Amino acid sequence: MATKAVTDASFAADVLGSDKPVLVDFWADWCGPCKMIAPALEEISEELADQVTIAKVDIMENTDVSAQFGVQSIPLMILFKDGKPVAQKLGAAPKSQLKGWLESVL
Template sequence: MSSATVKVTDESFEADVLKSDKPVLVDFWAEWCGPCKQIAPILDELAEAYGNKLTISKINIDDSPMTPSKFGVRGIPTMMLFKDGKMTSMKVGAMPKSKLVEWLNEAGVA
């Protein structure tokens, strides 16, 4: 995993995501998930590009099952945007970089 994306756990979620002073995109993923691996390099690129405006973090649902269950994650990859401690937008499934950028622009964080 690149240092561009931030690894989050059940224990660090509140501090790293909910109390962040900038918007956070959280990628709920797992080692065995093909589409999750497919979008990982795209998220790394976005983390580099938007680093000063947006934190991109990843939470492994197998290592940290409480957080995905709390937010009703049913399929992975699921990406959620958090702003000021609240989930503001969500996308499920892998998507091309152009679609992710479009989503971030629509959400007003890019």
């Protein structure tokens, strides 16, 4: 399963109401580092599909959710479990680091 686009309207159902952990990648089209980590997140979403859903929120189109979680710098990844943010990582990193961090907080 590939990463899932989530909007202000679908955030509550797709992320907060999910029965498994959701890693939300807050990104924007103009953000170079965001584009650099996108392929790694796609691969991780397939490798860890049974453990976590990886969702993407475009901060330019979904300002409510971005404001709700105080997103000021991107890429910002927040892991949600049972509807609550439990861990976050700011900035781009190689796939091995992203996956290692995610597995350590799952």
